[in-house]
Amino acid sequence: MYLRLGTTTGAVGLGVMLLIVIVTHLITGATGLSISSIATNRTVGAGGAYFMISRSLGPSVGSAVGIPLFLAQALSITFYIVGFAESIHLLAPDLNVFWVATITNIVITGLSYWDASIAIKAQYFVMSAIAVSLVSFFMGTTDAFPITDIEWAVPAVRRDTVATFAIFFPAATGIMAGVSLSGDLKNPRKDIPKGTLWVILTGLLVYMAVPVWLALNFTNEDLRATENVMGAVAAIPPLIFVGIWGATLSSALGSVLAAPRTLQALANDGHVPKFLGRLSGGGKEPRVGTFITFLLVQAALLLGSLDTIAPILTMFFLATYGVVNLASGLETWAANPSFRPTFKVPAWISLIAGVVCFYVMSIIHLGWMGIAVVMMVALYYLSQRRQVTSTFGDARQGLWAALVREGVRHIRRDTKDAASWRPNLMILGGEVENRHYLLEVGSALVQERGLVTYLHLLEGEIEEQVAERQRLMAKYSDIFAETHPNTFFRADIVPDVYEGAVAAAQSYGLGDFEANTIMFGWPRASGAIEPYMGMLRRLHVLDQTLLLVRDPLEAVENRFENIHVWWTGTSGNGSLMLLFADLVSRHKDWARARVTVLTAVDAASEIAGAEGRLRSLLAAARLDADIRVVEAGGRDIQTVVCAESCKADLVFLGFLLPRHVQPAVFYLRMEALMKQLPRTVLVNAASTGDFTTVLFDQTEEVTAVHEALES
Numbered sequence: 180m181y182l183r184l185g186t187t188t189g190a191v192g193l194g195v196m197l198l199i200v201i202v203t204h205l206i207t208g209a210t211g212l213s214i215s216s217i218a219t220n221r222t223v224g225a226g227g228a229y230f231m232i233s234r235s236l237g238p239s240v241g242s243a244v245g246i247p248l249f250l251a252q253a254l255s256i257t258f259y260i261v262g263f264a265e266s267i268h269l270l271a272p273d274l275n276v277f278w279v280a281t282i283t284n285i286v287i288t289g290l291s292y293w294d295a296s297i298a299i300k301a302q303y304f305v306m307s308a309i310a311v312s313l314v315s316f317f318m319g320t321t322d323a324f325p326i327t328d329i330e331w332a333v334p335a336v337r338r339d340t341v342a343t344f345a346i347f348f349p350a351a352t353g354i355m356a357g358v359s360l361s362g363d364l365k366n367p368r369k370d371i372p373k374g375t376l377w378v379i380l381t382g383l384l385v386y387m388a389v390p391v392w393l394a395l396n397f398t399n400e401d402l403r404a405t406e407n408v409m410g411a412v413a414a415i416p417p418l419i420f421v422g423i424w425g426a427t428l429s430s431a432l433g434s435v436l437a438a439p440r441t442l443q444a445l446a447n448d449g450h451v452p453k454f455l456g457r458l459s460g461g462g463k464e465p466r467v468g469t470f471i472t473f474l475l476v477q478a479a480l481l482l483g484s485l486d487t488i489a490p491i492l493t494m495f496f497l498a499t500y501g502v503v504n505l506a507s508g509l510e511t512w513a514a515n516p517s518f519r520p521t522f523k524v525p526a527w528i529s530l531i532a533g534v535v536c537f538y539v540m541s542i543i544h545l546g547w548m549g550i551a552v553v554m555m556v557a558l559y560y561l562s563q564r565r566q567v568t569s570t571f572g573d574a575r576q577g578l579w580a581a582l583v584r585e586g587v588r589h590i591r592r593d594t595k596d597a598a599s600w601r602p603n604l605m606i607l608g609g610e611v612e613n614r615h616y617l618l619e620v621g622s623a624l625v626q627e628r629g630l631v632t633y634l635h636l637l638e639g640e641i642e643e644q645v646a647e648r649q650r651l652m653a654k655y656s657d658i659f660a661e662t663h664p665n666t667f668f669r670a671d672i673v674p675d676v677y678e679g680a681v682a683a684a685q686s687y688g689l690g691d692f693e694a695n696t697i698m699f700g701w702p703r704a705s706g707a708i709e710p711y712m713g714m715l716r717r718l719h720v721l722d723q724t725l726l727l728v729r730d731p732l733e734a735v736e737n738r739f740e741n742i743h744v745w746w747t748g749t750s751g752n753g754s755l756m757l758l759f760a761d762l763v764s765r766h767k768d769w770a771r772a773r774v775t776v777l778t779a780v781d782a783a784s785e786i787a788g789a790e791g792r793l794r795s796l797l798a799a800a801r802l803d804a805d806i807r808v809v810e811a812g813g814r815d816i817q818t819v820v821c822a823e824s825c826k827a828d829l830v831f832l833g834f835l836l837p838r839h840v841q842p843a844v845f846y847l848r849m850e851a852l853m854k855q856l857p858r859t860v861l862v863n864a865a866s867t868g869d870f871t872t873v874l875f876d877q878t879e880e881v882t883a884v885h886e887a888l889e890s
Contacts, residue, residue: 183350184386185393185409187343189402193394194331197387199344203351204383206539209532210500211379212524213507215372220510220520226444227437228499233448235506242450243559244502245441247551251495252438253472256431257479260284263427266420269407280480287428288473291435292466305425305432312413312422313385319414321396330399345543348493351382372522435476439468450562494540494551501536504529513581587690600873601629602724602762605687605694607680608633611655611668614700616730620829620860621698622663623766624759631666632687632694633659636679644672677714684718694723695865701729701853705846712842719836719863724755727834727861729853737858739769743827744804745820746778746793752833752862754870759862760831761802772828774804779811779819786810800874821855830859 188196217231226233229248233241257280264279389409393402396412405411410419443465446456457467508529510518540548606621608614611633621631635651637644648670655668673679680697687694697718702711715725744760747753760774776797780789789808797804811819824830832852837845853859864870 183346184389185397185402185405187347188390188393189397189399189404190333191340191343192330192332192399193390195333195340196343196390199340199347200383200386200390202539203344203348204379204386206497206500206532206536207351208379208383209528210503210536211375212522213504213529213532214375215522216507216511216520216524216529217503218371218520219522220518226441228503229441229444232499232502232506233444235510236502238448238450239559239562240502241448242445242562243555244499245445245450246558247495247554248499249438249441249445250475251491251499252434252441253475254479254491254495256284256287256434256438256472256476259427259431259434260287260476261480263424263431266423266427270420277480281477283428283431284473284476284480287431287435288469288476290432291439292464292469305429308421308425309429312418312425315413315415315418316389316409316422317392319412319416321412323396323398325395326398329394333399341543344539345493348496351386435469435472438472439465442468442471491547493543494547497536497540497543498551498555501533501540504533504536508533583689587692600695600870601625602696602759603629603688603692603694604631604696604698604726605684606631606633606666606698607636607683608698608700609635611635616858617698617700617728618663618666620726620728620763620858622666623763623769625665626762626766627665631663633666633668634683634687635668635670636676636683637670637672638674638676638679639672640674641672648672677710680714681717681721684721684723696724696726698726698728701727701849701859701861702846703732705843705850708842708846712836712845715863716836719866722865722867724865725861725863727863729856729859729861731857737828739828740772741827742769742772742774742829742831743824744774744776744831745824745833746776747833752864754874755864756831756833756862757800757802757804758870758873759860760804763829769829774802775807775827776804777807777809777823779809779816781811783810802874817852820852825855825857827857830856832859832861834861834863836863 184196187199191199214228214231217235226245229241229245232244260280260283261276263283264276267279268274268276393408393412397405397408402408407416407419409422410416413419442451443456443458445451446453446468455467455471456465458465507524508526511524511526511529537548540551602625604621604625606614606617608617611618618633621633625631633655635655637648637651651670652668655670659666659668671679671683673682684694684697699715702708718725742760742764744756747756757776763769764772764774776793778789778793780786786808790806793806793808797806807823809819809823814822820830820832834849840848849861853861
């Protein structure tokens with residue numbers, strides 16, 4: 180304020196300077212409201228803003244913001260003591276700014292290191308010095324007072340405005356120093372909101388009044404040229420230096436107390452080595468953190484200039500402010516039952532403030548913003564990879580639940596579009612160890628394009644099976660999260676497995692978001708084929724797509740190289756099989772696989788025409804696949820399929836549920852077909868599914884495909 184407010188007012192004009200002050204305090208004011216909301220919901224421990232963010236958005240986000248916040252707090256000490264040193268240099272030009280700043284750094288660090296209570300008590304004296312200097316300033320005038328033709332804005336406003344904002348903003352970040360001392364407050368829930376909001380209001384009034392008084396006493400040109408402009412106005416000029424010393428030393432002391440406590444909180448949560456948060460001394464001070472802070476400040480002093488340091492500080496503080504606002508807004512929006520602050524702030528205020536913080540970062544300096552964002556993203560992913568576990572609860576589950584709620588509501592409102600169909604797969608597989616191939620096919624099929632639920636049905640009475648259900652849920656939920664992240668495990672108790680499967684297909688889901696594809700393993704024997712086929716018929720009536728997977732009895736190494744699709748036309752299963760084969764080929768395990776579309780014709784003379792039609796079809800569907808048309812030559816389809824696909828790695832075959840054939844006969848026929856094949860997926864498309872729309876985006880293309888098929 181003392182060293183830069185006159186220069187910045189002269190650089191942009193009084194009107195623009197007041198606008199900068201207002202925008203700055205709108206940001207800090209909204210952040211203060213967000214801080215107050217979070218602080219009145221839970222006891223805020225050591226670490227202040229970091230503590231709030233980590234307990235709201237989780238340890239990884241806390242790490243991504245907390246470490247830059249610590250660096251910003253440490254660098255802000257440099258900002259303040261360089262300002263103090265420059266004021267000393269004005270009085271004694273022979274003194275070197277670097278060495279004055281270094282001595283100041285040693286003194287304030289020593290106060291904090293020896294006993295933080297001494298540093299806190301010293302704040303009362305320096306605040307009194309600031310008050311006395313301001314009284315002297317507003318009691319004084321110049322010979323030009325009052326200037327009536329005030330220049331409210333100077334040319335090239337935008338460039339100067341952005342630079343001025345970057346220089347001015349750190350002067351309004353003192354609220355973070357107080358919040359960071361939360362662990363030392365007797366009643367943080369009461370003291371943080373009260374102190375934070377009063378500081379913001381007082382700062383706004385002072386920072387609005389000083390530029391106005393300066394503009395009444397100096398022209399913009401004089402403001403830019405005069406070095407100690409507030410001293411030139413003051414009734415007792417030396418008191419301005421007392422105010423400068425009070426302001427800079429007060430802020431430096433606040434930050435030298437805050438930064439080690441942020442580092443202490445980070446160490447306690449495992450984001451930095453534990454020894455950095457070690458407490459020692461009678462008052463249990465974070466002395467290791469204080470020493471680390473001293474070294475960082477000393478290194479930053481080499482930068483020397485306030486104008487060099489200010490944009491870096493601004494980026495880190497704005498990022499912290501932005502995430503604090505987002506944390507408060509998201510907690511309010513998610514409406515977690517545990518979030519019951521006594522100081523309530525509408526979610527939209529905090530969310531808009533959070534977005535504005537990042538927008539302001541971008542207009543100040545896109546390069547520095549990029550560095551800050553890259554640093555935070557890197558810290559976030561490092562924390563994720565290290566799998567830092569928290570010993571505290573946070574709001575993430577509630578936030579995800581709120582997003583799911585909104586998503587389901589949108590799904591209900593939006594008109595269903597056949598082109599946006601994707602498989603939401605339910606696997607009814609029984610013992611996981613015996614049906615691992617179902618998981619492999621299901622995961623390859625769905626990937627990140629839908630959901631997979633593995634449902635293990637336990638037959639019997641609830642009282643008898645509840646312990647087994649709990650055991651299975653506890654065991655496989657964690658295993659699946661590690662090995663198949665997109666697959667969820669459930670175990671349900673049913674009186675009858677086949678009836679239970681039909682009931683589960685109807686009831687599983689959330690609102691309009693439900694399973695649309697059911698996968699089973701192919702029975703190894705025909706003993707229970709009657710109820711099995713009855714179950715499939717009822718699921719077909721319920722408009723479910725059915726996938727029956729048969730794995731070879733003998734263990735065969737899967738090369739993940741060849742996927743065969745036996746074409747049966749677009750009406751029915753053909754389009755869906757093509758779609759499934761394409762989805763599987765995008766899985767990382769099948770990335771090098773080739774899809775081959777096969778069909779059989781009666782005579783060699785039909786091969787060329789069939790190849791042309793299939794080539795047109797694949798081109799219209801925008802699918803990359805090979806074509807193979809086989810001459811049956813009097814052989815039955817079973818012989819043809821076995822001869823062509825026995826060396827493949829995955830085969831898709833369409834099937835229709837038998838209407839006039841006994842289930843046992845159907846089973847034996849299909850078993851004879853598949854027993855010589857590799858892993859095979861039988862596909863029965865939902866009766867009302869329009870899967871041609873998923874493959875083809877033009878009505879003319881669909882019509883042409885049907886005409887080709889008919890021919």
